[in-house]
Amino acid sequence: MSGRFGPRSAVIAGVAMTPQGDLSDRTTESVYWDVVKAAVADAGLRLSDVDGLIGDAAEGLGLRGALPASVTADMVGRPLRFHSVTSVGAAASAAGVGLAVMAVEQGLADVVIVPTVAAGKAKGYVGGDRDAAVAAMAMLGTPYEWLWGTTRVADYAVIAQRHMHEYGTTSEQLAEIAVAQRRGAVLQPLSAMGKKGEISVDDVLTSKLIAEPLRLLDSCIVNQGAGCVVVAAEERLDRDRPKVRLIGYGQAHGYLDPCSAPSLTTFAGGIAADQAFERAGVGRAEIDVVGMSDHFTINVLIGLEDAGFCQKGEGGAFVEGGALAFDGRLPTNTAGGFLSCSHAGLCGLFTLIEVVEQLRGTAGPRQVADARLGYVHGMGGVFQNHFAAVLARD
Amino acid sequence: MSLNEKFLPPDDMPEFHKPFWEALKAHEFRVQSCTDCGTLRHVPKEICPACGSQGVDWTRVSGKGSVYTYTVIHRGPTPAYQADAPYVIAHVELEEGPRVISNLIGVDPAAVRIGMPVEVVFEDAADGWTLYKFRPVG
Numbered sequence: 001m002s003g004r005f006g007p008r009s010a011v012i013a014g015v016a017m018t019p020q021g022d023l024s025d026r027t028t029e030s031v032y033w034d035v036v037k038a039a040v041a042d043a044g045l046r047l048s049d050v051d052g053l054i055g056d057a058a059e060g061l062g063l064r065g066a067l068p069a070s071v072t073a074d075m076v077g078r079p080l081r082f083h084s085v086t087s088v089g090a091a092a093s094a095a096g097v098g099l100a101v102m103a104v105e106q107g108l109a110d111v112v113i114v115p116t117v118a119a120g121k122a123k124g125y126v127g128g129d130r131d132a133a134v135a136a137m138a139m140l141g142t143p144y145e146w147l148w149g150t151t152r153v154a155d156y157a158v159i160a161q162r163h164m165h166e167y168g169t170t171s172e173q174l175a176e177i178a179v180a181q182r183r184g185a186v187l188q189p190l191s192a193m194g195k196k197g198e199i200s201v202d203d204v205l206t207s208k209l210i211a212e213p214l215r216l217l218d219s220c221i222v223n224q225g226a227g228c229v230v231v232a233a234e235e236r237l238d239r240d241r242p243k244v245r246l247i248g249y250g251q252a253h254g255y256l257d258p259c260s261a262p263s264l265t266t267f268a269g270g271i272a273a274d275q276a277f278e279r280a281g282v283g284r285a286e287i288d289v290v291g292m293s294d295h296f297t298i299n300v301l302i303g304l305e306d307a308g309f310c311q312k313g314e315g316g317a318f319v320e321g322g323a324l325a326f327d328g329r330l331p332t333n334t335a336g337g338f339l340s341c342s343h344a345g346l347c348g349l350f351t352l353i354e355v356v357e358q359l360r361g362t363a364g365p366r367q368v369a370d371a372r373l374g375y376v377h378g379m380g381g382v383f384q385n386h387f388a389a390v391l392a393r394d
Numbered sequence: 395m396s397l398n399e400k401f402l403p404p405d406d407m408p409e410f411h412k413p414f415w416e417a418l419k420a421h422e423f424r425v426q427s428c429t430d431c432g433t434l435r436h437v438p439k440e441i442c443p444a445c446g447s448q449g450v451d452w453t454r455v456s457g458k459g460s461v462y463t464y465t466v467i468h469r470g471p472t473p474a475y476q477a478d479a480p481y482v483i484a485h486v487e488l489e490e491g492p493r494v495i496s497n498l499i500g501v502d503p504a505a506v507r508i509g510m511p512v513e514v515v516f517e518d519a520a521d522g523w524t525l526y527k528f529r530p531v532g
Contacts (some may be wrong), residue, residue, distance in 0.1 A: 089479055143403050144437040147525065148483050148497045149467060149475035157465035165463070165508045212466040258431030258485065259437055259493040264463060 002296045004247055004279060006105030012097065012244045012391065013237055014043030014230035015353045020192040021296075023119035023224040031119040033075065039228035044238045045111055047075070052082035052109030054096035055116065055346065070112075077335035082109035090293060090338075092116075093229070094351030094378030095387040098249040100231035110233045116345035117226035131223045140381075143259070153219055153296065155258070155382045157211035158365045160298040164213065167313035171213050173320060174297040175204035178217050178324035178339055181294070185336025187326070187366035188354075192223045193340040217339075218297040225344035227353055235370040242360040248282070248390030250275025256384060269306035269377065272388035276375075277308075280390035284308050287390075288371040289358045290330060291351035293379035294337040300324070303377055306334070307388065326366040334358060334366050348378035350386075359393040400474045402523050411438045413452045418524040421516040425492050427453040436492040457514030458531065459488040466503040482506055486528050500529040 003009040016038035023031055040047055053072045069083035082103045086092040093116050095360045100112035137152040145155070163169045182199045185191040199217060207217040232241070252275075254268030255261040277283065284307075301315035309330060310318040324332040335341040335354040342350045355374040357363045374391040402414060414437075417424040426435045428442040429449030441448050464484040470476040482498040484506070498506060499515070511529040519525050 134469070135471050142437065143401070143407070145495055146471070147401055147403065148495060148527075149400070149470045149478070149481060150483055150495075151467065151469065151471045154465045154467050154483055158463045158483070161465060161508070162463035209466075209468045211468065214465075257437055257439075259495060260435070260439075260443070264485070336439070 003105035003235040004100070005102045005249075006107065008105050008107055009234040010104035010231050010245070011234050011237055012229060012246060012356055013232040013241070014039040014041070014045070015354055015356050016042055016224055016303065017190055017227035017342070017350060017353055019190050020344060020350075021226035023226070024121055025135070026119050028117055028120040028122070032115065032117040035226040035228045036113055036115050039113065039230045040111075043111075043230040043232055044241055045232060048077055049111045049236065050076045050113055051078065051080050052100065052103055052112030053080055053099050054084055054086065054114045056085050069313065073135070078320070080109075082112060088387070089380030090295065090346060091348045091378030091380035091387050093346040094376055094389065095251070095348070095363060097229055097231060098246060098387060098389055101249070103247045104231055104233050110132070110236055112231045113228055114349065115226070115228040116347070116349050118224045118344040119226060133222045140334065144259070151211060152156065153214055154211040156296045157214045158258075159264050159383070160213050160296070162245055163298065163302065166265055167316065169301065169316040171205060172201055173316035174213075174218055174301065175201040176319050176322065177294070177297040177300045177324060178204050180319075180322050180328060181333045181337045182340045183325050184334040184366045185340035187364065188335040188341060190380055191336045191341040192225070193336060194222055195279050197301050201350065214296055214298070220295045220338035220343040223342060223344050224303070225342045225350075227349045228378070229349060229352060229356070233280050243394045244356050244359045245392050245394070246389050247392045248276035248278070248280025248388075250388045252338075252386045254384050254386070256381070265302065266312060267302065267306055267383035268388070269303055269383070269386045270308060270390070272386035273307035273377065276388035276390050280392070282373060282390060286333070287373050287375045289334060289355055289368045289374045290332040291355040291374065291376040292332055292337075293348060293351060293377060294333055295343070295379075297339070299379060299383070300332060300337075302383065303379065304330075307375070307377055326368055331358075331368045334363065334368065351378065353374050355391055359391055398474055400520055402519060410440055410450075414438055415523070417452060417454070418516060418526055419522070421524065422454050423457040423514050423526060424452040424454050425490070427451045434490055434492050436494055440473065455490045457488070459486045459494070459512060461485070461498070461508050461510045461512060462487040462493055463508060464498065464506050466506070473514055484528060485510070486512055494526075497527045498529065499527050
């Protein structure tokens with residue numbers, strides 16, 4: 001069987017994630033290799049089958065962080081045939097899976113791992129320290145932004161404020177997103193926030209203001225965790241295992257400078273989505289489950305609009321009434337997303353892992369009935385880098 | 395960089411940004427204007443996105459405009475900013491077109507609205523830098 005990107009067919013064959021939250025009592029290396037081995041085993045393969053790596057695998061891997069492909073070769077006991085890094089922030093892992101599928105379908109590798117890890121006693125963001133993360137993330141823009149005491153929350157808050165002005169979107173509508181995602185997190189035992197229980201719209205609206213109009217419960221968490229996805233050539237896999245394929249893929253990269261962006265309510269995501277849906281040959285209405293980067297609630301709302309699941313400006317009404325919960329009209333981020341499941345490392349990977357679980361029918365009590373088609377959208381920066389993928393179960 | 399002091403512009407700023415900061419020292423707000431197509435741009439960029447020209451003049455603009463969007467920050471990035479909270483960051487659309495980000499000062503944060511008319515004010519800061527902020531007009 002030939003694939004969409006080359007003469008062979010690739011399968012998203014294995015996924016694994018650790019409990020998300022505090023992994024400071026573990027070493028980075030031990031968590032990393034645990035999760036890589038678990039994902040490879042989930043694919044029915046062995047570590048020595050791995051011949052490709054996407055990612056830098058470096059953060060927190062200490063002295064072995066440099067030359068990540070060779071670090072991996074040391075551990076799997078064979079030279080790799082393919083390595084690439086991505087530099088698109090939180091979207092890197094989701095982006096990497098597209099690259100892995102292309103490499104396998106072109107015959108450049110047979111078994112590619114896409115890992116991410118944040119664990120151990122590292123300081124700052126990797127260590128899950130909120131103050132350090134907020135200070136570090138505030139400096140990601142240019143001096144023309146951070147001189148004034150902006151933060152990552154504020155970078156999205158000005159977008160939310162403008163969306164409210166142009167389209168009448170309300171804080172209650174944004175809160176619906178956080179509420180729906182937490183319902184899923186409660187049913188994902190590996191999630192960071194599930195054990196805190198469900199939340200209400202009122203809980204969100206009375207949580208601490210961070211940067212108006214966004215509040216604490218509109219915001220992603222700061223946590224540790226690890227995950228890994230394995231992409232493998234179909235011919236290497238057991239016939240009887242569930243197969244999830246990437247059938248559509250597209251990228252788009254918009255303006256870095258918010259002063260130059262022609263709009264602060266419409267971004268480049270639609271360009272990525274259009275390419276992915278065109279290649280997949282399916283329509284938005286056929287999608288059963290969505291994974292959308294959700295650093296803040298507003299990302300989901302605008303992301304769904306830009307990706308074409310509703311008209312621009314109608315996102316507020318679209319998410320009302322629990323529409324995005326696992327039992328809603330368009331189940332989205334059903335394990336909790338960055339808000340309630342995990343925002344660790346290259347966190348786009350966790351968005352993807354949940355959609356794969358849903359398509360395999362292994363999502364347990366939060367399972368979306370008969371999910372066959374999924375859409376994954378990874379964002380890097382502030383709505384800047386977009387990676388869209390359509391996934392299908394055989 | 396001490397977290398107990400507010401940030402200043404970086405000393406190693408690329409050459410093509412410097413005329414902007416030099417003009418501020420004279421309490422003038424200038425933006426790049428393309429010598430080929432006349433398009434104004436801020437923040438400084440190496441090339442005109444409208445026509446591809448690298449030719450640049452620095453045009454003095456009024457510093458008057460209106461609030462395009464804003465946020466009231468309750469949780470600043472470092473202790474120096476946290477001490478000021480709540481404070482306002484606004485994206486201001488200048489009368490001449492370009493948008494500029496800075497603090498909106500001299501206003502009750504609860505009274506800020508999109509569309510509110512504002513004007514630039516200059517603030518001489520440490521180490522010879524002059525910063526630009528906005529305040530409501532009238």
